[in-house]
Structures are given as structure tokens and as C-alpha cells.
Amino acid sequence: MAELNRRQLLAAALGAAGTLAVGSGVTRELWPLLGREDLVPGRTPxxxxxEGAWTRAADRLTFAAVGDTGxxxxxxxxxxxxxxxxxxxxPYGLVTHLGDLCYYGSVEDRFDDVFTRPMRPLIDAGVxxxxxxxNHDGELHHxxxxxxxxxxxxxxxxxxARHYTSSHGPVDFFYLDSSTPGLFGDDSSEQLEWxxxxxxxxxxxxKVVCMHHPVYSSGAHGSTPGADEVLEPLLARRKVDLVLSGHDHHYERTRPQDGVTYVVSGGGCKTTPVGRSRFTASAASALQYLHVDVVGDRMTGRSVRADGRVLDRFELRAREGR
Amino acid sequence: MTLARAIAGTYSALVLGAVVAPALVLEHAGDRGGLGASDGADLIGASMAVGVPAAALAWRRMRPSAWRSGSRTDVGIAGLISFSVLAAAASALPTLVLHATTGLAALDADSGWAVPVVWALTQAAAVVAGEATHRGVLCWLGG
Known part of the structure; x- marks a missing residue:
């Protein structure tokens, strides 16, 4: 084997170390980042x-729920x-957006890119x-x-407002600001009392509660700490039917927990892995939204993947004893 | 000679792989999430358009006749260093540029060609950086 001079030795060592560092950095950091984020600009639908093609009736409502589209x-x-x-x-006349409307910049600068362009057909239809x-609409601690x-x-x-109610047909929606230090923390009383x-x-x-941070999740962020202590008893006591959330970039539906069904519909533009927990009825790491039909006392939900495949279908009956 | 050809061929294949891999990662992520099969094809095509000439350049640099004309050790060391530069830049440059232009909304995605062209240009820049590194290291070792 040829002997290496000092310069060759230095260059060979640099090359070997560089190749190892690059191999590690690229495969452990850059490729997962590319796969996890949604950086490639897309074409407008x-x-x-x-326009206005949905049914309006006191006992019927069709709506869509999606989170983390930003x-x-x-x-x-x-x-x-x-x-x-x-x-x-x-057709549906309502989209409940479960938070994270804007990534990679301020919403003032990016509103057209992250909302108007993608949702243009629905906006034009009057939805x-x-x-x-x-939490990306403001950090957890404001x-x-x-x-x-x-x-x-x-x-x-x-x-x-940051927390508010709305009423559509047979459904009352309750929107919470779960990014406020307070819903799960020391200052929780005001919003919880409301x-x-x-x-x-x-x-x-x-009764459908919408909030960004999930009470139950088997995904990357997981169940929100403190939610089971302060929020879940209230939701169960007041016989909430469905809780919709995002934050974790997957779809997951729980078995009813004290009568309340919890759904994570956070696959609006990115995916992260999801496992299964004792509470999981259905879970998938996918780009998706939730399409919900309410007719009288029956609610049917479908989690629809970006390619149209139905990931999960569920049916709920309105809770009795109100 | 056969061994030298095998080394040059493997090196060329690695260069092609380093250029095309980021597009395959994106394709795989989209596929896993439920995007249509054709959604990442434009970026893979753009990467192939850059990667194939880059692999041919790599073959030229590492082919047996090149090894005879200069110091075999110098060519091997330059190949190693330039590959690490190319591999890092081929993934990092498109990521950086996409991240920057996503924030600035600078890419006209609706045109259909702007995104693959920008992708190809950033990867071409990575190939140029690898080629320049190879020549620079050879020059330094030869001096």
C-alpha cells in the first residue's frame, strides 16, 4: 500500500470524517425534515x-373538520x-378549522398562500x-x-373571539383557545367556567367541542398533559358528543370515553407517525380531513384521505339524558 | 482494471443516488400520506435530469484512465471529499431554497414548471460545488 504524505493524510481524514458526518446529517436530519414538512409549493385546486349547495334544515348539518393545514x-x-x-x-356549508392555520411565517404575510389559495373553491362556494x-397561531405561552x-x-x-360558540342546524359548536396558558394550567378557571x-x-x-390540542392522542405530541384532569370531567358531565382537535398530524378516533368520542383530524398538510393506545378505535398517519353528516339524532363521520380513500367511518347517536 | 471500473461505476451510482434521493424521500412521504402516485414525479424527473449528467461526470473523474493520468490516491481522496460535499448540498440546498421561498411565497407553483426548475437548479448547484471541490482538492494535493 502506498504511503500517504502529510497533505494526503489530512485530506483523507477530512474526507472520511466529512462523509460520515454528511451521511449522518443527511439521513437523520435533512431527509426526515423533507419528509415531515410540506415545503414544496402546490398548485391551487x-x-x-x-355556490351554497348544501341542505339547510333544523335537523340536518353537513360539515368538514380539518386541522394543521398551514x-x-x-x-x-x-x-x-x-x-x-x-x-x-x-356539499357542506361549514368547515371547523382545528388550528395551525399558518406555518413558516406570519399569517398577515401568508394568508393568501395558506388559506385563500387552497380553500378558494370552498370560499367561492360560500362555505x-x-x-x-x-399553537402555531401563537406559541403556547403567549x-x-x-x-x-x-x-x-x-x-x-x-x-x-378566542373562545366562542356557534350554532348550525342541530349542532352547537364550542371553540376553545387551548393555546392560552390557562385551559390546562393555573389560570384555567375563566375559560372552563365559560x-x-x-x-x-x-x-x-x-354538542361538539373544537380545540387545537387533543385530550387523547397516540401521536408524536400525545395526549395533552392536564386535559384529563381539568377538561375531560367537564366534557363528560355536560354530555358532549364529540371533541375535535388537531395538533398531532394524523387521524385518530377514540372509543367513547365516559360517553365522549375524541377525534384528532390533524392531517391537513403534514403527517407524523401514530400508534395505538388503550383508547384508540381507529388511527392512521395520513393527509386527511373529516366529513361529517348529522341527520336528526344520528351523526356519521368519514375520515377521507387526500386520494379519496376513506380511512375510517363511524356513527354516533346523540347522547340522551339532557 | 476490472476493480477500477467497478469502483468508478459504484461511485457514479452513489452520485446519482445522492442527487435523486431527496426527491424520492418527498415522493415516499407524499405516497405514505395518501397523495396520488404522480405527485412527486416532476421532482424525480428534475433530479434525474441533473443526476444522470452528474453521474457521467463522476465516471469521467474516477474512470481507470483518470487514475492512470494522476495519482490514484489523490483521485480517490478528492472523490471522497467531493462526494460528501455533493451529497450534503444535493439535499440541503433544495431544502433551504424551498423553505426560504415558502416563507416568501416566491414560487409560482401554478405554472407547473417553476418548482421542478428551481429544484433542478439547486441540485445543479450542488453538482457544481462537488465538481469544484474535486478539482480544488486535486489541485491542493498536487501542489
Whole structure:
């Protein structure tokens, strides 16, 4: 074997170390980042929808639920396109957005990219969007900047407040701001008291709570610490039917927990792995949204993947004893 | 000679793999999430358009006649260092550029060609960086 001079030895050592470092960095950091994020810009959905095509009746409602759509990328566009296709097949007049409306920048700068462009067919069809604030709409612990970001989102989407109720047909919706230090922390009393009062005064057949952070999740973030102690007893006591959330980028439905079904529908533009827990009825790591039909005392939900495949189908009966 | 050809061929294949792999990672992620099969094809095509010439360049650098014309050790060391530069840049540059342009909304995705062209250009820059590194290291070792 030829002897190496000092320069060759140094270069060979640099080359070997560099190759090892690059191999490790690329395969452990860059490729997972590329796979996890939705960085490639996507094409705007080109679906023409009939305006206001949904059924309006006191005992019927069809709505869609999606979270974590805020990239404006190719995967976000695919989910938005599927939502538009879903409207064409079974029109709905409401989308409950489960938070994380905007990634990679401020919503003021990116609103067109992350919301108007992907949702254009639904916006043009007159569909109403209601937002539950997410942690990327302001950090978990609010700074002045994150509060400004939240205010901007609420204003841009026409959302009345950080926590609020809305009523559509037979369903009352309760939107929580789970990013507020307080829903699960020391200052929880104000929003919880408000929720308790709102649930008590709700006279509709169905009660659906929407919030960004999941009470139950088998995904990357997992169940939100403290939610089982402060929030779950209230939801069970007031006979909430369904709790919708995002945050984890997957789909998961629980078996009823004290009568309440919990759904994570956070596959709006990214995917992260999901396992199965003792509470899991169905779970999938997928780009998806939830399409829900309510007819009288029966609610049917379908989790629809970006390619149209139905990942899960479930049916709930309105809870008795109100 | 056969061994030298095998080394040059393996090296070329590694260069092609380093250029195409990021697009395959994206394709796999989309596929796993439920995107249509054709959604990542444009980026794979763009990467192949850059990767095949890059592999041919790599073959030229590492082919047996090149080994005869210079120091075999120098060519091997330069190949190792330039490969690490190329592999890092072929993944990092598109990621950085996409991240920057996502925030700035600078890419006109609806045109259909802008995204694959930007992808190809960033990977071509990675190939150029690898080639420049190879020549620079050879020059330094020869000096």
C-alpha cells in the first residue's frame, strides 16, 4: 500500500470524517425534515363548485373538520382539493378549522398562500370557516407577538373571539383557545367556567367541542398533559358528543370515553407517525380531513384521505339524558 | 482494471443516488400520506435530469484512465471529499431554497414548471460545488 504524505493524510481524514458526518446529517436530519414538512409549493385546486349547495334544515348539518393545514404546500393543496371534491359529492356549508392555520411565517404575510389559495373553491362556494386557535397561531405561552398573530388570524377569518360558540342546524359548536396558558394550567378557571356555562345553556341536540390540542392522542405530541384532569370531567358531565382537535398530524378516533368520542383530524398538510393506545378505535398517519353528516339524532363521520380513500367511518347517536 | 471500473461505476451510482434521493424521500412521504402516485414525479424527473449528467461526470473523474493520468490516491481522496460535499448540498440546498421561498411565497407553483426548475437548479448547484471541490482538492494535493 502506498504511503500517504502529510497533505494526503489530512485530506483523507477530512474526507472520511466529512462523509460520515454528511451521511449522518443527511439521513437523520435533512431527509426526515423533507419528509415531515410540506415545503414544496402546490398548485391551487381547480375545482368549480356550486355556490351554497348544501341542505339547510333544523335537523340536518353537513360539515368538514380539518386541522394543521398551514403550509400552503403540495400536500396542503391535495387535502384542500379533496375537501372541494368532498363538497361536490356531499356539499357542506361549514368547515371547523382545528388550528395551525399558518406555518413558516406570519399569517398577515401568508394568508393568501395558506388559506385563500387552497380553500378558494370552498370560499367561492360560500362555505363558512370557524377557527379553533392552534399553537402555531401563537406559541403556547403567549408573547406580544403571538397575541398579535392570533388577533390577525381571528380578524382575517372573521372569528368573533378566542373562545366562542356557534350554532348550525342541530349542532352547537364550542371553540376553545387551548393555546392560552390557562385551559390546562393555573389560570384555567375563566375559560372552563365559560365553557361550563355555555354547555349548560346549550339546547341543541348535538354538542361538539373544537380545540387545537387533543385530550387523547397516540401521536408524536400525545395526549395533552392536564386535559384529563381539568377538561375531560367537564366534557363528560355536560354530555358532549364529540371533541375535535388537531395538533398531532394524523387521524385518530377514540372509543367513547365516559360517553365522549375524541377525534384528532390533524392531517391537513403534514403527517407524523401514530400508534395505538388503550383508547384508540381507529388511527392512521395520513393527509386527511373529516366529513361529517348529522341527520336528526344520528351523526356519521368519514375520515377521507387526500386520494379519496376513506380511512375510517363511524356513527354516533346523540347522547340522551339532557 | 476490472476493480477500477467497478469502483468508478459504484461511485457514479452513489452520485446519482445522492442527487435523486431527496426527491424520492418527498415522493415516499407524499405516497405514505395518501397523495396520488404522480405527485412527486416532476421532482424525480428534475433530479434525474441533473443526476444522470452528474453521474457521467463522476465516471469521467474516477474512470481507470483518470487514475492512470494522476495519482490514484489523490483521485480517490478528492472523490471522497467531493462526494460528501455533493451529497450534503444535493439535499440541503433544495431544502433551504424551498423553505426560504415558502416563507416568501416566491414560487409560482401554478405554472407547473417553476418548482421542478428551481429544484433542478439547486441540485445543479450542488453538482457544481462537488465538481469544484474535486478539482480544488486535486489541485491542493498536487501542489
Amino acid at each position: 381547480q375545482v368549480a363548485l356550486q 403550509s400552503g404546500g403540495r400536500q396542503a393543496m391535495a387535502v384542500a382539493n379533496r375537501m372541494a371534491e368532498g363538497y361536490r359529492d356531499a 363558512r370557516f370557524e377557527l379553533a386557535i392552534g 408573547s406580544d407577538e403571538s397575541l398579535a398573530e392570533i388577533d390577525a388570524e381571528l380578524r382575517l377569518l372573521g372569528t368573533p 365553557l361550563d356555562d355555555a354547555l349548560v345553556s346549550s339546547q341543541n341536540q348535538w
